[in-house]
Amino acid sequence: MTEPHFTVTESGLMTPEGMYIPGEPPKGIRRIPKGVDRLGTEHLIVNMGPQHPSTHGVLHLIVELDGEEVVTVEVSIGFLHRGIEKLAESRRFDHLGTLMDRGDYVSVIHGEQAVALAVEKLMEIEVPAKAAWIRTLTAELTRLASHLVWFGTFGLDTGAMGQFLYAMRDREVLLDILEEISGQRMMFNYVRPGGVVADLPTGIESRILSFCDTFEVYLEEHDALLGGNEIFQARVKGIGVVSKETALAFGLTGANLRASGLGFDVRRDRPYDAYPELEFDIPIGTIGDSWDRYTVRMEEMRQSLRMIRQLVGGMPGGPFTAKVPKVLRPPAGEVYASVESSRGETGIHLFTDGGTTPYRMHYRAASLFTCQLFEEILPGHLFADACMLLGSFDIMLGEVDR
Amino acid sequence: MWGKGILNGMRITMRNMLRGPITVRYPYERVTLPERARWAVEVVRDESGAHKCTACMTCVRACPDHILDLQFTTAEDKSKHIDYLRYEMGACMMCGLCVEACPFDALKMGQDYELAKLTRDELTVDLLVDVAAAAPARAKKASEVPAGGTDDSRGGGTDG
Amino acid sequence: MSPELASLLRILAAVGLMLMNGVILIYMLRRVLGRLHQRLGPVHVGPQGLLQTPMDVLKLLTKEDITPTNVDKALYFIAPAAVFTPSLMAYAAIPFSPTWMVTDLDTGLLYTLVVMSLVSMGLLMAGWASANKWSLIGGMRSVGQHIAYEIPLLLSVLPVVMYVGTLNLSSIVEAQSGTWLGILPQWFITNPLFWPAFIIFIVSALIKVNQTPFDMSEAESELVAGFATEYSSMKFGLFFLSEFSNSFIVSALAVTLFFGGWTLPFVPDEVLAPIAPVVFMLKVYVGIFVLMWIRGTLPRVRMDHLMQFAWKILIPAVLTWILVFGFIIKLFDLGRPVG
Numbered sequence: 001m002t003e004p005h006f007t008v009t010e011s012g013l014m015t016p017e018g019m020y021i022p023g024e025p026p027k028g029i030r031r032i033p034k035g036v037d038r039l040g041t042e043h044l045i046v047n048m049g050p051q052h053p054s055t056h057g058v059l060h061l062i063v064e065l066d067g068e069e070v071v072t073v074e075v076s077i078g079f080l081h082r083g084i085e086k087l088a089e090s091r092r093f094d095h096l097g098t099l100m101d102r103g104d105y106v107s108v109i110h111g112e113q114a115v116a117l118a119v120e121k122l123m124e125i126e127v128p129a130k131a132a133w134i135r136t137l138t139a140e141l142t143r144l145a146s147h148l149v150w151f152g153t154f155g156l157d158t159g160a161m162g163q164f165l166y167a168m169r170d171r172e173v174l175l176d177i178l179e180e181i182s183g184q185r186m187m188f189n190y191v192r193p194g195g196v197v198a199d200l201p202t203g204i205e206s207r208i209l210s211f212c213d214t215f216e217v218y219l220e221e222h223d224a225l226l227g228g229n230e231i232f233q234a235r236v237k238g239i240g241v242v243s244k245e246t247a248l249a250f251g252l253t254g255a256n257l258r259a260s261g262l263g264f265d266v267r268r269d270r271p272y273d274a275y276p277e278l279e280f281d282i283p284i285g286t287i288g289d290s291w292d293r294y295t296v297r298m299e300e301m302r303q304s305l306r307m308i309r310q311l312v313g314g315m316p317g318g319p320f321t322a323k324v325p326k327v328l329r330p331p332a333g334e335v336y337a338s339v340e341s342s343r344g345e346t347g348i349h350l351f352t353d354g355g356t357t358p359y360r361m362h363y364r365a366a367s368l369f370t371c372q373l374f375e376e377i378l379p380g381h382l383f384a385d386a387c388m389l390l391g392s393f394d395i396m397l398g399e400v401d402r
Numbered sequence: 403m404w405g406k407g408i409l410n411g412m413r414i415t416m417r418n419m420l421r422g423p424i425t426v427r428y429p430y431e432r433v434t435l436p437e438r439a440r441w442a443v444e445v446v447r448d449e450s451g452a453h454k455c456t457a458c459m460t461c462v463r464a465c466p467d468h469i470l471d472l473q474f475t476t477a478e479d480k481s482k483h484i485d486y487l488r489y490e491m492g493a494c495m496m497c498g499l500c501v502e503a504c505p506f507d508a509l510k511m512g513q514d515y516e517l518a519k520l521t522r523d524e525l526t527v528d529l530l531v532d533v534a535a536a537a538p539a540r541a542k543k544a545s546e547v548p549a550g551g552t553d554d555s556r557g558g559g560t561d562g
Numbered sequence: 563m564s565p566e567l568a569s570l571l572r573i574l575a576a577v578g579l580m581l582m583n584g585v586i587l588i589y590m591l592r593r594v595l596g597r598l599h600q601r602l603g604p605v606h607v608g609p610q611g612l613l614q615t616p617m618d619v620l621k622l623l624t625k626e627d628i629t630p631t632n633v634d635k636a637l638y639f640i641a642p643a644a645v646f647t648p649s650l651m652a653y654a655a656i657p658f659s660p661t662w663m664v665t666d667l668d669t670g671l672l673y674t675l676v677v678m679s680l681v682s683m684g685l686l687m688a689g690w691a692s693a694n695k696w697s698l699i700g701g702m703r704s705v706g707q708h709i710a711y712e713i714p715l716l717l718s719v720l721p722v723v724m725y726v727g728t729l730n731l732s733s734i735v736e737a738q739s740g741t742w743l744g745i746l747p748q749w750f751i752t753n754p755l756f757w758p759a760f761i762i763f764i765v766s767a768l769i770k771v772n773q774t775p776f777d778m779s780e781a782e783s784e785l786v787a788g789f790a791t792e793y794s795s796m797k798f799g800l801f802f803l804s805e806f807s808n809s810f811i812v813s814a815l816a817v818t819l820f821f822g823g824w825t826l827p828f829v830p831d832e833v834l835a836p837i838a839p840v841v842f843m844l845k846v847y848v849g850i851f852v853l854m855w856i857r858g859t860l861p862r863v864r865m866d867h868l869m870q871f872a873w874k875i876l877i878p879a880v881l882t883w884i885l886v887f888g889f890i891i892k893l894f895d896l897g898r899p900v901g
Contacts, residue, residue, distance in 0.1 A: 046695045095466045098497045159862030165599035183438035189497045225414045228407035387784045415859040425602045
């Protein structure tokens with residue numbers, strides 16, 4: 001990759017060309033078109049984002065275009081930085097969930113689950129079976145909701161508005177169910193160290209099952225509407241190929257990794273909560289192009305549905321939370337716990353000093369790793385494909401910037 | 403054949419069109435909120451309008467965003483007088499941690515979701531103003547011994 | 563009435579029709595897209611939301627007209643007019659009924675197609691003058707796609723011209739009156755000989771109207787708003803209006819060339835004469851509904867796929883078909899020249 005652009009000295013920032021003078025763009029950064037192409041035309045630099053419709057949030061890409069072809073890309077992140085990791089140092093352990101909700105704000109339960117698992121590991125709390133099952137159920141419902149957002153916005157990136165609205169229609173039902181379970185539509189704050197906040201409300205099982213029945217039909221419809229469309233297939237097949245080696249080198253996880261043909265899934269390989277007791281398949285792609293990422297995610301939605309049916313059917317009885325003290329005070333130590341969120345491996349690395357708040361919390365966000373990939377993958381594609389590629393990777397800027 | 407998927411897509415959109423709109427026409431129609439829905443924090447009051455806050459400060463300490471502000475004065479007989487319990491609704495993320503923390507069930511998450519206000523000042527809500535704090539220990543005694551409490555009258559103060 | 567006054571009135575009527583059409587079509591688009599997406603569309607302003615678009619037009623008219631600093635002022639001002647005027651001019655030769663048309667041109671078909679091809683010049687102007695990179699890319703794309711699809715569009719109507727032997731639109735319509743053996747209307751669409759031409763015409767025409775799946779020039783998920791990014795107020799409104807009027811023209815052309823224009827089968831002429839414009843408009847609006855249906859369903863095509871499709875498939879295909887068609891009608895003496 002590229003050399004660092006500056007070195008920090010006592011007198012200020014030094015670039016290879018000399019001292020960096022504030023107010024001028026630093027010399028090492030590519031703001032000036034790299035050169036002229038074989039036709040003798042000048043390259044064009046466009047700033048895609050942070051207010052661009054298809055960057056899914058506030059990602060900023062500095063794209064150098066040769067006609068319609070992307071020559072170089074510079075990813076600039078940090079527009080949504082809220083200092084979640086620093087804020088965590090002043091939050092009690094059972095309150096960390098509220099912060100994680102705002103990290104990846106579309107697949108919310110997974111962040112809460114990661115924190116809860118980390119704290120439980122530290123304090124050696126045994127989670128009751130029912131709590132684990134409820135967590136897994138809500139996690140899978142959230143995965144569906146999150147994948148629906150990805151599906152809808154992917155459709156929107158290709159210019160088809162219908163997919164987005166149909167996906168939102170189905171997500172609405174999911175959010176209603178999750179609201180009934182947890183009390184809010186997006187920022188659930190439902191999973192806590194030791195279990196969950198409240199038991200499942202009565203009658204929710206039939207509601208979830210009836211959703212599964214209708215959604216099964218709708219999901220095939222979605223797949224036929226977007227994936228069956230020849231125009232769409234022509235646009236995604238063979239585009240943005242991420243080889244196994246690249247995927248590993250950049251630390252991709254989740255569906256993006258599995259699309260490249262590597263079958264790593266935290267749910268299966270480092271099982272947590274109720275996943276060891278569930279039957280599900282891990283879909284794996286072949287060459288890692290956009291089409292593989294699409295099919296892998298669609299298949300994941302089908303597997304989620306399958307898991308939800310098993311979870312509702314086999315829900316054990318018992319308490320919904322373990323006996324935990326009101327104020328959690330884990331022993332001093334260090335722990336890493338990870339879950340499979342909708343975007344990949346969401347990990348929490350906690351350092352504790354025996355107090356009521358973490359000494360340091362590191363949040364491993366899968367999207368951050370995906371973001372780094374863009375500089376490698378986008379060059380050589382057409383600009384229109386660049387937008388589609390961003391959509392196919394399903395990045396969440398709340399998670400990247402924290 | 404090339405184009406079959408496109409035609410199938412057209413069929414699907416038409417089928418969706420025939421399913422009819424699913425819009426909830428909000429100001430005219432309303433959805434019923436589930437029981438657990440969490441919106442702005444409210445003070446729990448019993449039939450007589452009495453609150454249960456004992457000014458124990460648990461909620462203030464529990465709030466992750468530090469938006470609850472409780473000021474009280476302690477009289478010589480150890481009874482507390484709440485100057486105000488102020489709530490910054492505009493900064494509230496409705497996580498419900500204060501309600502969970504409250505040992506006396508004096509707070510609840512309301513179900514009013516129309517929280518837009520015209521001025522910024524209205525977002526600062528005084529949940530309790532200038533009332534005597536309920537005394538949990540003595541109130542318990544009062545329920546055990548019917549003729550006990552003189553504190554009941556103090557509990558029913560008005561708020562802002 | 564003097565002929566000058568009459569033509570002036572006709573032109574004014576065409577302008578009025580175009581403006582009315584714009585308003586009605588925007589309302590229709592919102593409702594149709596809304597229904598397709600299981601939404602309601604506008605329902606608040608006026609009964610069934612009917613007043614929504616007039617109010618939006620009012621809003622556009624009263625909005626501040628912003629001119630960005632670095633724009634090429636002259637071109638920036640001319641561009642909306644350069645887009646709007648051709649789409650208005652295209653109304654001139656459309657026959658709404660045997661008597662209702664602005665002017666009965668002998669070269670009506672050619673005139674309409676030529677005038678419509680001027681639109682892309684205005685779009686490039688707008689893209690270039692806006693001093694915005696997104697606009698520039700949008701303008702370039704629009705010129706590319708319009709030039710590529712001009713040719714198949716023109717060639718795809720040739721079979722009709724060869725069959726009828728005239729470019730006069732009302733003569734083409736008249737050739738389609740009556741029925742085949744008393745069963746099918748004698749519209750060209752019911753004749754399998756015209757189906758290849760019709761398919762090519764529809765594909766190229768979709769590109770002319772700049773709608774999904776061919777809206778690359780203003781692809782909102784890629785180019786923000788393409789050539790119209792820097793435009794506000796009624797200048798933007800003119801682009802908008804021209805786009806809708808283009809879809810009307812394209813639909814009207816399709817109806818005129820393939821669906822028998824104002825004619826209806828099994829209806830005697832004396833009944834048809836007073837309702838001919840209504841019949842024509844109904845047919846056109848059905849066509850526009852199909853355009854909207856396509857718009858609400860399909861994803862966007864990529865620019866290079868589109869170009870390859872045009873130059874490598876569509877143009878050879880249409881040239882071949884013209885040859886084959888010519889042979890067929892010559893061999894079996896099928897042509898029915900009018901007049």
